Each structure stands twice: as C-alpha cells, then as structure tokens.
Amino acid sequence: MEHVDIAIVGGGVVGSATAYYLRKHGFSGSIAIIEKDTTYQFGCTGRSLGGLRQQFSTPENIELSKFGLKLLRNLKQEFGPEADVSFHENGYLIMASAEGLPILEENHRIQLANGADNIILKGSDLAARFSWLMDDGVAGGCFGLSGEGWLDPYSLMTLLRKAAVATGVKIIPHELTTVNRSGDKITSVILSNGEALSCSSLVNAAGTAAGHVASLANIELPVGPRKRYVYLLDCPQASEALHGAPLTVEPTGIYFRPEGRNFLCGLSPEEHEEPAEMNWEVDYSWFEERIWPPLAERVPQFETIKVINAWVGQYDYNALDQNAIIGAHPEVTNFYFANGFSGHGLQQGPAAGNAIAELIVHGTYRTIDLARLGYDRVARDEPLFEKNVI
C-alpha cells in the first residue's frame, strides 16, 4: 500500500491552502490532495461571490479574514509578479433597520477593537456617500473604508494549488470512498479506483461533503450542502457611482455588488424556505418575487434590469452555528477538520489552511488562537454564533 504523510481530501481553497501552508511551515514529508473533480466546477470555491470583509461579530472571524487580506496585500511576494486575483477594495455596506441597529453598532465596536477600518453612517451621511441609495427604513449602515471588497475565487484557489504542487504536493484525481480507522487513529483511505493509501494524518477539506467524509470515520460533523442562487444583472441605466458601489447588504439580507459592467445579487433563504432538492437548477422566481421588488425600491436604477445569467452554488453549511469547525478531532487526533464555513470560507480559506498547518507542524496555533472554533463545541452541542451571516 502506498503511504502519504498528510492526505487532504478536497482541493478547493481550503485544501489547497492547507497544502501550501504546510510547506511554508517547513513540512518536508509527503502530501497528497485527493480531489474527485479536478475541473473544480461544482465546489463551493468556484461558485463563490468572492467577498472579503471584517464585518463579523466574532473576533476569530475578523482575524481569519484579516489573514486573507494580508495574503492579498502580499500576493506578488508570495506567488510572483504575475499573480493577480482582481481584488476590488470597494468595501462592504451592511445596513440595518431601527430594530437591527443596536446589533450593527455592537458588531462595529467588536470590529474596531480587532483592527477593522470601518464606520457607521446614518441619515444624510449615508445618502451623501451613496447617491444611488434610497435609505427608507435604514437606520444605519456599516461601511468598510479599507480592507474589504471582493476577489476572483478561482484565481486564489489556483495560485495556492499551483504553488503547493510546485513544492511536490501530489494531486490524486479520485474520490475518497472509505476511511479506515483503528481505535483513535485514522490509518488509511480507499479511493474510487480501488487503491488504498495509508496516511499519518487526514485533513477533511471536503466542502459541502465534509459531513459525509467525517461519517466515513464514524464521526458526526453537522456540515452539508445548502443551495444558494446568484443572479447576474445587466442594468443599462446604472450610473458610474452605482458601478463603484460596495458589496451592499440590505436590512432584508438581499445583497448585490458590481461585477465588471454588470451586477451580481442574491438572498439566502430563511430556514423554512431552504430548497429541499440539492440540484443545480436555478429558481428564477426567487429573484422575481423575493429579490427584485425590494432591491428596486432600495436602488431605483435597478427598476430596469435584465437577468443575463444565474448559477447555483452550495454553501458548506454548518447547521450547528454557521461558523467554521477548525482543528483536530479531540479523540481521533490525526483527523483534522477545516469545514462548515457557511458562506465565508473563501476569505477564511488561507487562514484555515495556515491554522491546520500550524497544528500539524508545531502542535499548536501560532498566528490566530482558534480553540473556540474547534470540534469540542460540536461534541458539547454549544454553538458559537456569528451574528453577521450573509
């Protein structure tokens, strides 16, 4: 049986970052990424909106995203002069109604305490900065002055993967179908081509399939797919100011952002509205009925738009508390998780990969203390809620 020191299941942004940072932390043993779809077309990463923000309510989430920002700032030093992920530093604007304002302000205090560069805007200040916005029912908005925006997810994932491969990381283009465990140790995995691979450690970076992969080792992990729709809009009458908009989130949760000369938008459903079928079919009535009317009221220029494309992406959803689960399993200690990012894993992928690499190489976190995001809270059924889930 072939042996690999570290087997990583999943080659999206998280698995690629894990491999990349293992090498950066000096790990010289063998590393393999097991990836069933080397076109990466169905993974979360390629279907993500690419947003990066500091507007979270949990210090760990702010730190994880700041790590991603630092990587973007150093992109060319890390990956060479040609490296580019089209980072648009336009900020986020997250708005709240009167009812939601105290939470927005409390989150803002936590963000400032953790080094975020954002401000609360109200009334005429909001209208003055964003001329295209109707602020009826908006009590305030938190706007990122710097360090927030969006990037091209596929490019970031590809940079990380290629850099990892350049250091000898192997990509195995098969599905992991079986995990063999002897007591408290993962010993080997079996692939869809029938080959077995023994491993010293296994990293679960399987995105929406993370819960399934954990179950192969008889471990419960509350992570599975949640269907989301993203719509691409053409808006011929959009002003230049609107083309320069931040990633804007309405008090209802409807969001939009510019994409080239077009716009992307979406809305996560309430729990009772979650689509039951996990297929790749777009529901256009979700846009017509739930998104467009309030969106056009908020931004009157969106009254004349055309949906020119749309796609389904599946969130890697942590049903316990919509936060990442990062770290080793407390008993099966050579099984590591970096899962359940629930809509913020693109920006947190580099930091999550770095965190797993630190645990494997140094036995402890060195950059960000992520103990509170560990599996323990799942075992104890003690959620750590994030108030800003988009």
Ligand SMILES: Cc1cc2nc3c(=O)[nH]c(=O)nc-3n(C[C@H](O)[C@H](O)[C@H](O)COP(=O)(O)OP(=O)(O)OC[C@H]3O[C@@H](n4cnc5c(N)ncnc54)[C@H](O)[C@@H]3O)c2cc1C
């Ligand atoms: C519509 C949408 C919008 C989003 N917007 C944002 C955003 O604005 N900002 C943000 O930060 N995040 C966003 N996200 C979330 C983010 O995309 C994900 O959290 C992140 O990409 C997760 O990366 P990953 O590497 O864990 O998963 P993935 O990219 O899904 O990679 C997992 C890989 O594992 C492989 N795999 C699974 N099971 C197996 C197996 N048994 N054997 C072999 N391979 C396997 C899959 O093929 C896949 O390639 C969004 C997600 C969606 C769907």
